[in-house]
Amino acid sequence: MTDSRAMMREPLLHFLLGGFGLFLLFSLVSDSNRVADDEIVVSAGHIEHMVSVFAKTRQRPPSSEELRGLIDNYITEEILYREAKAIGLDQDDTIVRRRLRQKMEFLLDDFTVVEPSDEDLQLFLDNNPGRFREDAVISFNQVFLNEISRDKAETLLATLQSGAVANPEDLSESYLLPYRLDNASEAAIRAQFGDTFKTQLFDLDVGRWVGPVESPFGVHFVRIENIVAGRVPTLPEVRNEVEREWLADFRSTAQSEILEQMKASYSVTVEMPEDSAQ
Amino acid sequence: MKRICRLILIPLMALLVASISSVANAQIPPPENAEKMLSDAYTGKSYSPYAGRGFATFPLWGDTHLHTGNSFDAGAFGARLSPEDAYQFARGDEIVSSSGVAARLSRPLDWLVVADHSDNMGFFLDLFAGKPNIVSDPMGRDWYDRIKAGKGGEVAYEMISLFANGKFPDSLMYWPDTAPYKDTWIRTIDAAEQYNDPGKFTAFIGYEWTSLVTGNNMHRVVVFRDNADKASQVVPYTTYPPYGSPNPRDLWKWLESYESETGGDVLALAHNGNLANGIMFPDRAQYDGKKLDKEYVTQRAKWEPLYEVTQIKGDGEAHPFLSPEDEFADYETWDIGNLDVPRSTAKTDDMLAGEYAREALKTGLALEERLGTNPYKFGMVGSTDSHTGLSTAQEDNFFGKHAGAEPNPERMFHEFIASDRGTIMGWAQVSSGLAAVYAKDNTRASIFDAMARKEVYATTGSRMMVRFFGGWDYTADDVSSRNPAFAGYQKGVPMGGDLHANADKTAPTFMVLALRDPIGGNLDRIQIVKGWLDKKGDTQEKVYDVVWSGDRVAGGDGKVPAVGNTVDASKATFTNTIGAAELGTVWSDPDFDPAQRSFYYARVIEIPTPRWSTYEAFRFGVPIPEGAPVSTQERAYTSPIWYTP
Numbered sequence: 059m060t061d062s063r064a065m066m067r068e069p070l071l072h073f074l075l076g077g078f079g080l081f082l083l084f085s086l087v088s089d090s091n092r093v094a095d096d097e098i099v100v101s102a103g104h105i106e107h108m109v110s111v112f113a114k115t116r117q118r119p120p121s122s123e124e125l126r127g128l129i130d131n132y133i134t135e136e137i138l139y140r141e142a143k144a145i146g147l148d149q150d151d152t153i154v155r156r157r158l159r160q161k162m163e164f165l166l167d168d169f170t171v172v173e174p175s176d177e178d179l180q181l182f183l184d185n186n187p188g189r190f191r192e193d194a195v196i197s198f199n200q201v202f203l204n205e206i207s208r209d210k211a212e213t214l215l216a217t218l219q220s221g222a223v224a225n226p227e228d229l230s231e232s233y234l235l236p237y238r239l240d241n242a243s244e245a246a247i248r249a250q251f252g253d254t255f256k257t258q259l260f261d262l263d264v265g266r267w268v269g270p271v272e273s274p275f276g277v278h279f280v281r282i283e284n285i286v287a288g289r290v291p292t293l294p295e296v297r298n299e300v301e302r303e304w305l306a307d308f309r310s311t312a313q314s315e316i317l318e319q320m321k322a323s324y325s326v327t328v329e330m331p332e333d334s335a336q
Numbered sequence: 337m338k339r340i341c342r343l344i345l346i347p348l349m350a351l352l353v354a355s356i357s358s359v360a361n362a363q364i365p366p367p368e369n370a371e372k373m374l375s376d377a378y379t380g381k382s383y384s385p386y387a388g389r390g391f392a393t394f395p396l397w398g399d400t401h402l403h404t405g406n407s408f409d410a411g412a413f414g415a416r417l418s419p420e421d422a423y424q425f426a427r428g429d430e431i432v433s434s435s436g437v438a439a440r441l442s443r444p445l446d447w448l449v450v451a452d453h454s455d456n457m458g459f460f461l462d463l464f465a466g467k468p469n470i471v472s473d474p475m476g477r478d479w480y481d482r483i484k485a486g487k488g489g490e491v492a493y494e495m496i497s498l499f500a501n502g503k504f505p506d507s508l509m510y511w512p513d514t515a516p517y518k519d520t521w522i523r524t525i526d527a528a529e530q531y532n533d534p535g536k537f538t539a540f541i542g543y544e545w546t547s548l549v550t551g552n553n554m555h556r557v558v559v560f561r562d563n564a565d566k567a568s569q570v571v572p573y574t575t576y577p578p579y580g581s582p583n584p585r586d587l588w589k590w591l592e593s594y595e596s597e598t599g600g601d602v603l604a605l606a607h608n609g610n611l612a613n614g615i616m617f618p619d620r621a622q623y624d625g626k627k628l629d630k631e632y633v634t635q636r637a638k639w640e641p642l643y644e645v646t647q648i649k650g651d652g653e654a655h656p657f658l659s660p661e662d663e664f665a666d667y668e669t670w671d672i673g674n675l676d677v678p679r680s681t682a683k684t685d686d687m688l689a690g691e692y693a694r695e696a697l698k699t700g701l702a703l704e705e706r707l708g709t710n711p712y713k714f715g716m717v718g719s720t721d722s723h724t725g726l727s728t729a730q731e732d733n734f735f736g737k738h739a740g741a742e743p744n745p746e747r748m749f750h751e752f753i754a755s756d757r758g759t760i761m762g763w764a765q766v767s768s769g770l771a772a773v774y775a776k777d778n779t780r781a782s783i784f785d786a787m788a789r790k791e792v793y794a795t796t797g798s799r800m801m802v803r804f805f806g807g808w809d810y811t812a813d814d815v816s817s818r819n820p821a822f823a824g825y826q827k828g829v830p831m832g833g834d835l836h837a838n839a840d841k842t843a844p845t846f847m848v849l850a851l852r853d854p855i856g857g858n859l860d861r862i863q864i865v866k867g868w869l870d871k872k873g874d875t876q877e878k879v880y881d882v883v884w885s886g887d888r889v890a891g892g893d894g895k896v897p898a899v900g901n902t903v904d905a906s907k908a909t910f911t912n913t914i915g916a917a918e919l920g921t922v923w924s925d926p927d928f929d930p931a932q933r934s935f936y937y938a939r940v941i942e943i944p945t946p947r948w949s950t951y952e953a954f955r956f957g958v959p960i961p962e963g964a965p966v967s968t969q970e971r972a973y974t975s976p977i978w979y980t981p
């Protein structure tokens with residue numbers, strides 16, 4: 059999977075170019091239109107755009123008559139649009155407001171695509187070690203019992219510790235819980251035995267029979283052979299993952315930050331009606 | 337763009353060809369015999385039998401079938417989550433659902449297939465964004481305006497209905513050769529590549545081929561074993577002519593050509609026969625009147641090793657009309673009509689045989705006798721088919737079918753689908769299911785290969801561990817041996833395998849074991865479901881209770897009485913004071929006839945626990961809806977083991 063970075067970058071590049079493209083398009087379109095308040099210019103670029111939209115839908119270019127119609131229609135639309143805006147018809151219209159909000163959100167989406175530097179990634183890894191930490195792994199033997207009294211538990215533990223039982227696995231009362239697990243990760247133990255058992259298990263003494271430890275299934279006597287401690291990998295080992303997580307985080311925080319910044323330039327007053335005040 | 341992709345991918349492809357091209361086809365032949373299998377699986381013949389074992393200790397849990405906002409219907413219902421979000425959620429992250437509810441799984445999934453509809457892939461997000469190519473069309477404009485006015489659900493049903501009846505407007509269709517369609521596919525692949533963490537979490541590349549003939553469901557999910565280098569050489573196959581086709585035979589051709597052109601591996605699995613009005617598992621002729629022939633049966637067997645037997649839109653293992661003797665057959669049954677309920681032909685009894693998995697397994701035996709190949713020799717998985725980007729199948733953490741049905745106090749009481757054919761209320765959605773896979777490694781290749789050899793089982797959402805083996809000499813000692821799986825693989829075949837007549841003509845033995853979900857209910861019983869083809873050529877079935885909790889005694893009809901019920905509806909709780917944490921036994925077929933084709937699969941039943949609607953009623957302080965069962969008995973269905981004389 060060493061090449062996945064290259065593959066990941068490539069679509070990012072497209073996003074990035076797409077974002078700038080969108081921006082350029084917007085500025086072009088606005089340039090051609092906003093010459094002066096009382097002047098309407100239908101630029102060649104805009105006509106080409108209309109033609110291509112038409113062709114996409116009808117699978118053919120418009121006839122000259124149809125093109126004339128498209129242009130006339132656009133001019134009408136532009137005039138009515140400006141007049142409507144001039145008398146404030148856009149102000150309280152839910153559809154217009156939602157559409158504009160959405161356009162802004164799309165823009166933010168496009169502007170929050172960036173390539174992190176190595177320093178960014180290292181910092182991210184340092185600040186979020188838990189998200190990349192490799193689980194500790196454990197190898198152990200266990201004797202499982204459905205239930206056991208305190209007296210019996212002490213006797214059994216003593217027997218196991220004395221080594222008098224040749225095949226401790228024969229004492230186990232489970233079919234499917236294995237007598238031995240090799241190199242099982244914390245996640246695997248949690249998934250199979252539950253979180254409480256996992257937490258207890260990794261704190262037990264190594265190299266001798268201990269127990270009983272409770273799980274949702276019953277009680278376990280355990281002899282841990284070894285535990286390989288978990289560790290936080292270095293950046294080169296998990297660069298792809300860190301980059302992926304960095305980007306996902308960046309996008310959501312950047313967007314809310316931009317929003318917060320915008321918010322800062324407004325003074326917001328909420329006038330709660332009396333009866334719905336808390 | 338394609339060129340750039342390829343250039344970058346060349347080194348990767350070379351690597352991959354060297355490492356994984358050993359499997360040339362989705363169909364991995366079963367081992368020649370059990371001993372051969374043992375030599376592969378039981379490699380630990382040295383001092384420690386546990387070192388280097390060749391089989392999985394625990395199953396890997398996943399979902400083969402999840403939709404995101406890229407599916408046009410999911411989007412219309414309000415799904416805004418992307419494939420990236422879906423993978424994040426599945427691996428255990430907390431995210432915010434489309435309707436603004438914080439969501440997290442109790443335990444991560446091990447793997448996930450994002451399977452968005454291929455037809456119109458990406459259409460909705462563009463419609464939502466008001467792209468000019470869509471809103472310049474009068475119908476597109478109308479949809480757009482209504483969605484913006486908050487009527488997305490209404491638009492969704494309208495689009496689905498047009499689509500289901502082949503009337504989706506040509507001018508709006510996102511054909512597979514268009515740029516937005518290809519872009520969506522590439523973005524989908526990118527998401528899977530990003531979140532695929534071999535060894536930790538597997539993100540499969542996939543899609544759904546959504547064949548609907550006048551609303552009759554023949555959907556298939558397509559799963560790729562491959563990475564982006566191969567999957568990005570194609571765009572998903574669609575159902576609308578001229579680019580696609582609703583005929584499964586054409587999908588199989590597409591799969592064939594994908595494999596031969598790229599050297600890749602794919603498989604397909606169908607779902608929701610219960611909404612097919614009889615055409616999911618044809619017996620004589622397929623939906624278009626074309627007779628089943630050698631080609632149909634061999635191709636279906638080749639490309640469709642699995643069937644999705646349980647999901648949100650109904651459980652499809654058995655139907656009480658087909659299995660009147662089976663007191664557990666009527667489980668979360670949806671049998672009003674087809675997928676397009678308002679316009680559907682009402683369901684009639686004669687349609688049911690072409691819809692349910694158990695019946696299909698039986699029909700398959702007859703077809704094998706007649707045409708030489710069993711087209712319905714499938715393993716069974718469960719999946720969600722959720723359209724929210726959230727794979728949720730646990731009763732107390734269920735986010736519903738689509739974004740409009742995410743948790744809120746009203747969702748159970750809304751009509752989910754309303755028509756004069758009948759009404760499906762919100763509460764009738766099923767919080768189901770999951771796919772368990774016995775794969776040794778958590779990688780695309782390992783999981784896919786286990787799917788291809790059918791070493792998988794379905795559950796309705798609970799994570800009970802189930803082992804099922806068939807062979808000739810299992811004994812009670814094998815069950816209580818230190819690791820029954822050793823004996824299991826040593827003396828026979830696991831779920832999904834085949835048995836052939838042995839010299840003594842004795843009955844086969846089956847070893848079956850189950851361990852409850854660590855956070856779920858105890859087990860009530862394990863059953864073995866047998867289907868066979870009798871001397872007259874008719875198919876038969878019988879359900880055997882083989883091991884159960886407590887000291888219950890089977891009645892004269894062989895049936896074990898109900899386990900009881902500890903569910904307290906007022907608090908939405910249950911206790912594990914009945915049932916057993918673990919059950920296991922060896923069972924031999926008392927009615928075995930060595931001359932008859934047959935199959936056997938295990939069904940594991942949990943004790944009653946609160947149904948999602950009961951949790952919901954408790955949480956939101958609303959009544960349990962009229963008609964909704966208070967409790968549910970979660971279950972697992974293993975892939976069958978087939979006996980062929």
